[in-house]
Amino acid sequence: MKPSPNFRIEHDLIGDRELPNAVYYGVHTLRALENFPITGTPIHTYPDLVNALASIKKAAALANHELGLLDAARCQAIVAACDEVLAGQWHEHFVVDVIQGGAGTSTNMNANEVIANRGLELMGHAKGEFRHLHPNEHVNMGQSTNDVYPSALRIAMWHGATRLADELEHLRQAFAAKAEEFRDVLKMGRTQMQDAVPMTLGQELETHAEMLAEDRLRLLEARTLIGELNMGGTAIGTGITAHPDYAACVIRHLREITGLAVVNSSNLIEATQDCGGYVHLSGILKRIATKLSKTCNDLRLLSSGPRAGLGEINLPAVQAGSSIMPGKVNPVIPEVVNQIAYEVIGNDVTVTFAAEGGQLQLNAFEPIIAHSIFKSLRHLGAGCRTLADRCVSGISANEQHMRDAVTRSIGIVTALNPYIGYAHATAVAQAAHASGGSVYDIVLERGLMTREQLDAVLRPEILTRPVPLDLAPKRAA
Template identity: 50%
Template sequence: MTAAILTDTVRMNNNDGTTRIEKDCIGTLPVPANVYWGIHTQRAIENFPISGVPVSHHPELIRAYALVKQACAQANVTLGGITRKQGALIERACKDVYDGMLDDQFPVDVLQGGAGTSTNMNMNEVIANRALEFGGYERGEYTVIHPNDTVNKSQSTNDTYPAAVRLSLIFALRTLIRSVDALSMSFLALSRRTADVVKLGRTQLQDAVPMTFGQEFGAFHTTIASDSRRLSDMIDRLAVVNLGGTAIGTGICADARFRSIVTERLRAVSGISVTSADDAIAATSDMADFVDTSSAVKRLAVHLGKIANDIRLLTSGPQAGLVEIHIPARQAGSSIMPGKINPVIPESVNQSVFTVMGMDTTIAFAAEAGQLQLNAFEPVIAHSLLDGMLILAHAMDTLRTNCVDGITVNARIGLERAENSASLATSLNGYVGYEEAVRLAHKALAEGRSVHDVAVDEGRIRKEILDDVLDPLKLTRLGR
């Protein structure tokens, strides 16, 4: 979506041409009469025609923010900061936002200045005007429910925005972890199907020693499963919020009791074990949990990239490559070479990985660039993390359904290469020593014969011993 499209969206929402006039500290501005946002959002639309990607691109963030505002409304009612009627109307509006009924009312660009202020203002205005409508009032009648004085009471962008981002990342992590676990289980199932199918292992792209296809795919399972645990560990860290800290963490403009009450209410409405930060000032400016979350996501990306590379290499061919596995044919591979089929699914995973690595770099720069009591660049951190996790989740889902679940192995080639590899001489080290094993390997290569046949002919080791010691399948199980 381009910036021009965002402007067109505003026009479509105001197709009757009517406006209402709203006022802020800068002056007045006409706002489309039939939208729920107000002057602060309108200014942000005009100020940030940057990426063309609206905040509504991240529904997790919208829903998380609705929960934060709902918890704040409940805490303010408890403390007498707003009336029960105001609180009830705000909660109804928050529910509509959470349910996705007002997603088109969040048009502000994801790359916005102000540390998320425009998103917070947008949320305040939409909730206020929806609440007014529920109460039978006109949009913009802020003497009844005001975006700042009522919806945003006891709050600042600097505590609500980080809290909403943290919850949204937890929502996104849950989705990502489900995709990780599903892919991991697919590799486990593939490993079990091929547990006794022998092939030749390789190090540095050179022949190594025998293994099974099951062991190779099982290693993929183990690697991905470890990423699932690492990502899960981030959830508790992200569940620590600085609500009640307001502007810089000192709690200015908020009742001293607000912090504990709002945290408890957020825990109740979100179902997440939210806790309050020990040091709200540090929590307001410190981006370490986001950096560590990005690191865990990048770790997953690195593993996925390596696995995609291995799959592409193992399926290379079909005549002049390794051709040890077959992956499902998904589309024609060339506009000029008839019958060519390319590993397009792993290739798409690789490109997803490259994208996430770039996002991790963006996050590191943004986290480092914070100054004094606030980091102004949290919006690009949130956008990069949420997009990165979504991309990887989709990449893993398509890798699983369009590739891994359909992999078959070339058992004949696998066994043939394992039996005839000169690397089998490794298992003779304990019988004839390293130097003699090297000689047997070189002789086998030079004569185009197997180490087994060369060793039998030389007669230094009995054939029945060689049959046992050089059995490729037995060699894959020595560590058991």
């Protein structure tokens, strides 16, 4: 087969194919492009994955050279090509679809071919002259897709989890600032959508900050677990074709290159087939999504109205809410975060089924696991940033409206239990509900407490936190 101008010929076990001279990927990648036109999302959509692949190829070259298996010229070419990729070059040539058959082989070969072809140029040769630097023989030396691909996924997920942890902290700080701003704003708490007992708006918002802090810690724990790799296991974990010292050597170089505290599994056969780390990380992302969605539900409820709903807080008006109703403003930021949460929960189901679907020494479904987790990490991070900057930081409170609701509420009778007893409190609650009168007035009318006692007991600092018994007024007769 003779190449056309501006094209080159590459060969694989199926035969010869013509490729444009301008592209750095090769024949294996070309076939994957034809075989997997699935999502239209190329792997370079996730730069962390491309960089992780380059880090692994660089570490492998250094390890193989250190062990006397790869000559200096080829090692230098591979390392230089990988450094260019790590600097952001050539990412557009990592083109295979994120969802692919073959357990990630197409992704690994895409990386091998790009690095080999760029390495050839650095050595003074043309792309495709693989006798000088071969994608399989040299770039993939001591490796298999089955240890490279999952290790690259885990390194990429480590970086994604780190960014998400930062965004969670950003959102936590936004809630904490609002909690401090509204620390003394009295309002009614609710259980089962019914009036419960008073609290402050600061206490309510602080709970969301605390939930985010807890979830961030769980995410960082999961990040540590995802850092266990199977490098050196090659095909199924036995290490066939790799030097006996390669596994330890490549991990040492990989730690230096990435700056991450990754470790190799003590059992590479187990690690090659085990997807438990993905399931755990995805479960943590589902936890974050579930609680974040609940937070957004609360914001939408508290801001409902503005006249016919709860109307306790105001969310920033960021866009017009209706094409037909003038002046309508909707809680669009919490709504979009709700939808992100639903996606993440669905992604977790996908990860669960894909992890369960593996057979024997390998799970062929890691591409869909990776795509699902990468989407969850990216979208949750964007959702946290958007919620913090476009919503939470601009919340304002309708203080008098909330205070009036406390005054009208029957729920404040709970605070009087220690002073008038449960039976009197129940009777007062029933009378207030039947007559529409206030608890305060009915207690006065029945002579159960004096005005001074009521005013003392119904102070915000008394209503919203435990009170030492020696400070409580004596029970009225």
